Amino acid sequence: xxxxxxLDAGFVRELEVLRRRLEVRARSGGAGEAVARRKGSSxxxxxxxxxxxxxxxxxxxxxxxxxxxxxxxxxxxxxxxxIVRLLxxxxxxxxxxxxxVRKIDVARRFGAAVGYLALARSERAQLLVGGQGLAKEHxxxxxxxxxxxxxxALDGVTAKGGTHLAKAIEDVVRRSSRSGMLVVLSDFxxxxxxxxxxxxxxxAGHDVALVHVxxxxxxxxxxxxxxxxxxxxxxxxxxVTLDASAIEAYVLRFAGLCEExxxxxxxxxxxxxxxxxxxxxxxxxxxxxxxxxxx
Amino acid sequence: xxxxxxxxxxxxxxxxxxxSGLTLLAPKGLLLLGLLVPLVILYILKxxxxxxxxxxxxxxxxxxxxxxxxxxFQKLVPQVPxxxxxxxxxxxxxALAQPATRAEEGAGDHLAVVIDVSASMNAxxxxxxxTGPEVETRLAAAKKVARRIALTLPPGSDAMIVEAGRxxxxxxxxxxxxxxxxxxxxxxxxxxxxxxxGEAVSxxxxxxxxxxxxxxxxxxxxxxxxxxxxxxSAALPVELLTVGEPIDxxxxxxxxxxxxxxxxxxxxxxxxxxxxxxxxxxxxxxFVTLRQDNASDVLASRRLLVQxxxxxxxxxxxxxxPGDWRKGLxxxxxxxxxxxxxxxAWGRVPPGDTMPVVIAAADGARPSAWLERVLAADPRAKVExxxxxxxxxxxxxxxxxxVVVDGVCPPDVPGGDLVIVNPPPGxxxxxxVGGDMEGxxxxxxDPADPRxxxxxxxxxxxxxSRKLTPDSASRELVRSAAGPLxxxxxxxxxxxxxxxxxxxxxxxxxxxxxxxxxxxVLDLARTHRERGVAGPQRTGEPLxxxxxxxxxxxxxxxxxxKSLEASLQGGLAVVSSAxxxxxxxxAWQGKELxxxxxxxxxxxxxxxxxxxxxxxxxxxxxxxxxxxxxxxxHRGWGWIAAIGMIVLVVADVLWSTRRPKLAAxxxxxxxxxxxxxxxxxxxxxxxx
Numbered sequence: 009x010x011x012x013x014x015l016d017a018g019f020v021r022e023l024e025v026l027r028r029r030l031e032v033r034a035r036s037g038g039a040g041e042a043v044a045r046r047k048g049s050s051x052x053x054x055x056x057x058x059x060x061x062x063x064x065x066x067x068x069x070x071x072x073x074x075x076x077x078x079x080x081x082x083x084x085x086x087x088x089x090x091i092v093r094l095l096x097x098x099x100x101x102x103x104x105x106x107x108x109v110r111k112i113d114v115a116r117r118f119g120a121a122v123g124y125l126a127l128a129r130s131e132r133a134q135l136l137v138g139g140q141g142l143a144k145e146h147x148x149x150x151x152x153x154x155x156x157x158x159x160x161a162l163d164g165v166t167a168k169g170g171t172h173l174a175k176a177i178e179d180v181v182r183r184s185s186r187s188g189m190l191v192v193l194s195d196f197x198x199x200x201x202x203x204x205x206x207x208x209x210x211x212a213g214h215d216v217a218l219v220h221v222x223x224x225x226x227x228x229x230x231x232x233x234x235x236x237x238x239x240x241x242x243x244x245x246x247x248v249t250l251d252a253s254a255i256e257a258y259v260l261r262f263a264g265l266c267e268e269x270x271x272x273x274x275x276x277x278x279x280x281x282x283x284x285x286x287x288x289x290x291x292x293x294x295x296x297x298x299x300x301x302x303x
Numbered sequence: 304x305x306x307x308x309x310x311x312x313x314x315x316x317x318x319x320x321x322x323s324g325l326t327l328l329a330p331k332g333l334l335l336l337g338l339l340v341p342l343v344i345l346y347i348l349k350x351x352x353x354x355x356x357x358x359x360x361x362x363x364x365x366x367x368x369x370x371x372x373x374x375x376f377q378k379l380v381p382q383v384p385x386x387x388x389x390x391x392x393x394x395x396x397x398a399l400a401q402p403a404t405r406a407e408e409g410a411g412d413h414l415a416v417v418i419d420v421s422a423s424m425n426a427x428x429x430x431x432x433x434t435g436p437e438v439e440t441r442l443a444a445a446k447k448v449a450r451r452i453a454l455t456l457p458p459g460s461d462a463m464i465v466e467a468g469r470x471x472x473x474x475x476x477x478x479x480x481x482x483x484x485x486x487x488x489x490x491x492x493x494x495x496x497x498x499x500x501g502e503a504v505s506x507x508x509x510x511x512x513x514x515x516x517x518x519x520x521x522x523x524x525x526x527x528x529x530x531x532x533x534x535x536s537a538a539l540p541v542e543l544l545t546v547g548e549p550i551d552x553x554x555x556x557x558x559x560x561x562x563x564x565x566x567x568x569x570x571x572x573x574x575x576x577x578x579x580x581x582x583x584x585x586x587x588x589x590f591v592t593l594r595q596d597n598a599s600d601v602l603a604s605r606r607l608l609v610q611x612x613x614x615x616x617x618x619x620x621x622x623x624x625p626g627d628w629r630k631g632l633x634x635x636x637x638x639x640x641x642x643x644x645x646x647x648a649w650g651r652v653p654p655g656d657t658m659p660v661v662i663a664a665a666d667g668a669r670p671s672a673w674l675e676r677v678l679a680a681d682p683r684a685k686v687e688x689x690x691x692x693x694x695x696x697x698x699x700x701x702x703x704x705x706v707v708v709d710g711v712c713p714p715d716v717p718g719g720d721l722v723i724v725n726p727p728p729g730x731x732x733x734x735x736v737g738g739d740m741e742g743x744x745x746x747x748x749d750p751a752d753p754r755x756x757x758x759x760x761x762x763x764x765x766x767x768s769r770k771l772t773p774d775s776a777s778r779e780l781v782r783s784a785a786g787p788l789x790x791x792x793x794x795x796x797x798x799x800x801x802x803x804x805x806x807x808x809x810x811x812x813x814x815x816x817x818x819x820x821x822x823x824v825l826d827l828a829r830t831h832r833e834r835g836v837a838g839p840q841r842t843g844e845p846l847x848x849x850x851x852x853x854x855x856x857x858x859x860x861x862x863x864x865k866s867l868e869a870s871l872q873g874g875l876a877v878v879s880s881a882x883x884x885x886x887x888x889x890a891w892q893g894k895e896l897x898x899x900x901x902x903x904x905x906x907x908x909x910x911x912x913x914x915x916x917x918x919x920x921x922x923x924x925x926x927x928x929x930x931x932x933x934x935x936x937h938r939g940w941g942w943i944a945a946i947g948m949i950v951l952v953v954a955d956v957l958w959s960t961r962r963p964k965l966a967a968x969x970x971x972x973x974x975x976x977x978x979x980x981x982x983x984x985x986x987x988x989x990x991x
Binding site: 100101102195197198201202203223226231233234235237238239240241244245246247248251254257258260261262264265266267268 | 352973977
């Protein structure tokens, strides 16, 4: 069962605990169940404010007036309709490592978890698959009833073909009439202008969260010797002699990639989660819910 | 030994640089360099790379560019193992080749190098007995060793050069400048003298004892040590390095030239006596020839077959004329051999066998008839009578003639030996003549003097004699109770005999002793006449030559024609330096101008016996070894190359096996942002 593979019972119990802690910082503009940061007409009290001529008399807190003799207004938070868009990178580079848990599996499972958190809060969740652009756009699902459809869609995501992640993000931004939470699940091994695309998404009001899926051998290559490395997506080859110097240079470049994404997240007050394929998912989800920026 | 360069070059195949002395003891080790060829080929051949599929080559491409960009030697970065391995092979080859420098182990702070410059050092160093400009002498070999010692002098050390000839001479004081030392060594020249190493070593010891620190003496000689014990007990360590090999040699070790009357022809004949010795292992057939100096005609010759170790006397004679007198003679053995200096000996044609005698008295007086008669009785004497005026004015008197004056005491008389009889009161040469002594009785005489040889003066009655008061330096030949009767008042240049009485006033002419006395005086004068030179005629000794007392402006020239320093004092000319065998010439000006040829010979059996390469017994302070037997004197540098090779091998292993500096290891590193936008550019280009 695809559902069971992506979300097991234990994991769901964990998610149930975490679902109320998830904060979506995006303003969709439509009324919904999610409590927005702006003041509105929900049942959640926000603050008192002194009355000013022209204020709606219905919002005067009479009890406070009886106690203090001063007319004050009682303000509440607004409730908005929130959509969580899961952009899963479906390029061939996520079909690694060859042994153990693949990056695409981690991305799908992480997407399922975030989707569960959204649907459990009666929000909408939409799966988008990236490739040489936006490869596939699934219909949004709402509420717990939409979870099976989301999981089936996630289960159908495969890692193949090339990547143009920037174009995929821009496509998502262009097609989104309302902003929401945009969760990008990818290995970010794309030499395109990804950061520019993310900038445009953030500018458009999307609450961007980057989930960087990495394989252990990408962090610390264990190979030594003379190799002809073949790119899984483009088929390009690079001849390298993997000695200490070469590995050091590669590791510095990989660290540079991580630092670049981390720096962008800090600058844009976005979320950056780096998850290893051999790492327990629960911890990564907790960091995600906390909207952390991984070091 | 002087053969060192030849032997050294044979034993050490490759001398890279003579000045630095770097030598490869095993140059075949350099064959290991051939491994460089396959090593380079292995790196040139294209590496077969394993194909590995990765998620993306994007970061790898960037890393590869980083690797090239961060090194100033971009093309060499991938070849670091090749460089390390090539250097390791080169150093291994050098180590196997055993590079070494010639060095004196423990040379010490102060070093004295004593170089033997005696006659035997001019002999060839080794090989067959041949001479020629291309043959190296023992001295040249010793100078090479000395130069090497000087050039390998440790920093901070100094050295002095002592020349050991007939006497020791400090050629260079303690000096640190290697070039100056080498310059001094190069200027050293051999001499035809008998050397004295002991004196040179003593001189070196005296100089070194004035210093502090580690002191050492190195003696370079051909090992022919006349007195090894003199420095075997030296106060400082002495290392004796011998040069040259034992070699056959024939030499003239004695020469003498006499003149006489041939009994058969009754003509005057000159006989040259030479003693030829074969210091060899094989019989030598030699030709001994006699000729005059500067003449090619051979006066006489003999063929000799001299057995090993045999001493063969030979007499060469020729009929002489007065024109030949006092000219130089050359006795030569041929073929010449290892040591040219002893293959030739020089002599001088003696003046005629007849002794000229001039007897004179005061003007108007007649010399004693007894004297005239007894002198004329000698068949080899020719007596001429003259007055004092004639004597003093005459310039034709033989400078070696015996002059007898009676009744006068002239202060300056030409001729050779002088006999003054019955002088008048007053100063007379080295004595003061006083008043008369009546009837002095002869009490004693000096039988050691050649003039008084075989004399017995007992019973000689003298009626009257002058009282003679000799100077302290004078010797009394005949004494009486009242004072001396006969006094020797000789000067440095002539023999002068002073008789204080008129022989006619005694009964001495009636006795045999009077005849013997006259003969002795004639023989002594004859001896002086034949020799003409006072003192030995051997090289290394100062020459003392009798010249007229009136001689001035003395000029001395050596065998090579070069002027020599000579001093003139009181009728005695002294040439201080006679280091070369040959004919020396002295000429002088003055009232009795003239010249003389002086033969000077080596005639040293110790120097001529080149078989006698005797190693002195090693003692506590003396070590003896041949200069060529110094393999332990090499200072090897192969260990440095070996250490370098090991370091390189270790570096290569570390380079090949080193772990990368990863972020997980905590090593700080500056991440590099990956290269972007190239795909966008490509897309835009594609869109156009």
